[in-house]
Amino acid sequence: MATISRRWPGYGTVWRWHFYAGLFCIPFVLWLALTGSIYLFRPQVEALIDRPYAHVAVAGPRTSAAAQVAAAVRAVPGSVLHRYQVPVTQDQAVQVIVGRDRTETRVYVHPQTLAVLKTVDEDSRLMRVVFRLHGELLAGDAGSYLVELAASWTIVMLLTGLFLWWPRASGLAGVVYPRLRAGGRRFWRDLHGVTGFWVSAMALFLLVSGLPWAKSWGGYLKTIRTAVEGVPVKQDWSTGHSGELRARAGRDAGTRAMMGDHAEHGGMTMRHPATSYEPIDRIAATIRPLSLAAPVLIAPPAGMGAPWTAKSDAADRPRRTDLTLDAGSGRILSRKDFAQRRLIDRLVGWGVAIHEGQAFGWANQLLNLVTASGLMLLCISSVVLWWRRKPGGELGAPGPVRGRALAFGFMPIVIVMAVSLPLFGASLLVVLIVESTVLRRLPGASRWLGLLPRTA
Numbered sequence: 454m455a456t457i458s459r460r461w462p463g464y465g466t467v468w469r470w471h472f473y474a475g476l477f478c479i480p481f482v483l484w485l486a487l488t489g490s491i492y493l494f495r496p497q498v499e500a501l502i503d504r505p506y507a508h509v510a511v512a513g514p515r516t517s518a519a520a521q522v523a524a525a526v527r528a529v530p531g532s533v534l535h536r537y538q539v540p541v542t543q544d545q546a547v548q549v550i551v552g553r554d555r556t557e558t559r560v561y562v563h564p565q566t567l568a569v570l571k572t573v574d575e576d577s578r579l580m581r582v583v584f585r586l587h588g589e590l591l592a593g594d595a596g597s598y599l600v601e602l603a604a605s606w607t608i609v610m611l612l613t614g615l616f617l618w619w620p621r622a623s624g625l626a627g628v629v630y631p632r633l634r635a636g637g638r639r640f641w642r643d644l645h646g647v648t649g650f651w652v653s654a655m656a657l658f659l660l661v662s663g664l665p666w667a668k669s670w671g672g673y674l675k676t677i678r679t680a681v682e683g684v685p686v687k688q689d690w691s692t693g694h695s696g697e698l699r700a701r702a703g704r705d706a707g708t709r710a711m712m713g714d715h716a717e718h719g720g721m722t723m724r725h726p727a728t729s730y731e732p733i734d735r736i737a738a739t740i741r742p743l744s745l746a747a748p749v750l751i752a753p754p755a756g757m758g759a760p761w762t763a764k765s766d767a768a769d770r771p772r773r774t775d776l777t778l779d780a781g782s783g784r785i786l787s788r789k790d791f792a793q794r795r796l797i798d799r800l801v802g803w804g805v806a807i808h809e810g811q812a813f814g815w816a817n818q819l820l821n822l823v824t825a826s827g828l829m830l831l832c833i834s835s836v837v838l839w840w841r842r843k844p845g846g847e848l849g850a851p852g853p854v855r856g857r858a859l860a861f862g863f864m865p866i867v868i869v870m871a872v873s874l875p876l877f878g879a880s881l882l883v884v885l886i887v888e889s890t891v892l893r894r895l896p897g898a899s900r901w902l903g904l905l906p907r908t909a
Contacts, residue, residue, distance in 0.1 A: 467613050468851040472839075474610035476848075479832045481603035486825040486832075488587035489659075493810040493818045493825075495580045496768060502579065506546035506561050506570060515543065515564045518737055519730035524567040525549035525560035532558065533708050535701075537733050539740065539749040539763075546570050550750075552705050555698040576694075585694055588666055597668035597693045598876065604660050604667070605877035609870070611653050611660075618646045638841055645834035652827030659824060662804030668693035669876055678797065689770070689798060690805060707755035732761055735783030746772040760786055768811035770802035847901055 491498075500507075522534050532551035540547055546561040557575040562568070575581060582591070589596035620628045629650065631643035664670040671692030678686045691697040736751050746767035754761060760777040767773055770791065777786040791802060806812040810821045843849035871878025892899045 464617070465851055467616050471610060471613035471617060472850050474606045474613065475835055478603050478607045478610050479835065481600065482607055482828050483832050484590075485587060485600070485604075486828045488583055490822055490825045492580060492583050492587055493821050495583075495809070496811070498580055499578075507542075508544050509546050509570065510544035510564050513565055516567055517731075518547075518733040520567060521547045521562045521564065522549055522730040522733060524562050524569060525551050528560050528562075528569040528572060529553070529558045533705065533712065534730065534753050535704065535708070536750040536752045537737075539737055539747075539751065540564065541747050550575065552701060554705055555702045557701060588663075589668075589694060594668050594693055594695050601664065601667035601669050602876045602880060604663060605874040606880070608657060608660050608874065609877065611649070611657055614646075614649045615653055618650055638838070641834050641837050641841070645831060645838060648827050648830050648834065652824050652831070655820065655824040656828055658804075659808055659821070662801075662808040664874075665690055665801050665805070666692060668695070670874070671696075673875055689773070689794075689802065704752075704755045707759070708753055711754050711757050711759070732778075732780040732783070735780075736761055736763055736778050739778060739783040739785060740776065743774075745774050754780075768806070768809060770806040771799075771812070773802070850902060 518537060522537055526532055526534060526549075529551050532553045534549070535552040535557055536550040538548040538550070544564070547564050549560045549562060550557055551560060552558065559573050559575055559578070560569060561571040563570055576585075585591050589600060592599070618628070626632050627639075627643045627646065629647065631647045632639060633643075634640075635643065665674060665688075671688075671690070675686055675688060675692065691700065732753075733751055740749060740751075740763050745763075745765040746769065748766050749763060750766050751761065751763045761780050763776045763778060765772060765774045773791050775789045778784065779786055791799065794802070803812065807817060808821075810818040839849055867881075871881060892902070
């Protein structure tokens with residue numbers, strides 16, 4: 454039994470996987486940890502940006518929501534209403550999101566004078582830019598694929614790192630806490646291993662909970678769900694910015710069709726037909742007593758025969774609620790709370806809320822910030838360790854393991870990971886093919902990469 458336990462993958466082989474995964478992932482982990490740390494504080498940052506518009510009204514009557522929407526639509530020629538954000542207080546500027554095809558603009562309207570105080574493109578808002586930097590490097594679908602690939606290999610890096618850390622001797626020093634006075638390589642090795650031990654569980658959670666947003670994995674999940682459920686699946690999260698843009702364009706087209714508007718055909722801008730926004734006032738009056746979690750967004754029908762909708766778009770997703778309402782009376786036609794959603798939607802919703810640091814207040818933000826800081830420390834310490842042991846003229850990868858029998862019990866783990874993380878599986882296959890066909894014929898490159906035994 455002892456002999457079987459020493460078969461591949463042994464310590465040396467796992468170390469090689471860990472090394473190569475880290476070599477690829479470190480730049481991405483640093484970037485994701487940095488941008489993710491900034492995005493954690495989105496509510497605070499956006500409140501600071503919107504501070505000039507938090508108290509703009511004076512004593513006196515407010516204008517109707519319909520008039521506010523009309524002012525916002527006039528401010529952006531060619532636009533139609535996409536969403537009306539119900540004000541939290543009576544004296545703050547009203548925020549109305551109007552759009553034209555895939556472009557959306559947030560318009561700040563004075564609630565009494567109807568003066569337009571500010572307009573900003575939704576995709577140019579600071580935290581939206583940070584979100585896209587974090588999720589797709591501002592590179593569209595290609596960036597989303599790359600981030601997902603890095604996240605998949607980071608999972609491998611963390612799992613192999615835990616294997617390498619696993620205590621092989623008694624004592625807590627260097628395992629649970631670092632030997633800070635050790636100095637030299639031992640200090641950096643302890644700092645790396647102990648930090649990895651403390652942050653790995655939360656880091657793995659953050660990586661897995663971020664996958665539903667990714668273009669490939671999110672689409673993969675949606676395809677499986679559609680096949681299992683037998684109907685097209687509508688998810689409460691977007692899979693890449695391109696998917697969000699398509700959804701915007703679809704809603705915009707549906708709203709224009711409901712209005713009987715064909716103004717944008719052929720690239721021409723024509724005057725929109727007169728449209729009544731009066732249902733917004735009735736709907737707002739209905740939903741205010743419900744005390745839904747802010748922000749609450751009211752949206753017009755996205756097609757003929759469709760109802761008006763209102764939804765809580767709270768960052769803490771388990772507090773969200775979706776409503777459909779009658780335009781004439783403002784009466785609620787249907788209500789769907791978070792607890793009524795399918796299990797997979799609730800799991801993803803909880804995962805996203807925790808991922809964004811919004812599930813349990815400042816403690817969630819602090820936990821995520823500590824995890825991100827730990828990941829950055831892991832990356833820095835690993836670079837120091839690599840640089841200290843790197844031989845001249847070589848990459849410094851651990852040497853190859855020869856004469857090891859294949860542990861077939863390990864293969865199901867690799868297969869499960871490859872199926873669960875399709876980009877990891879595809880990239881692993883590519884790496885194995887390149888190593889066995891191309892690099893075998895390039896001994897110089899293979900030796901530099903550490904794929905051949907070092908010469909004496």
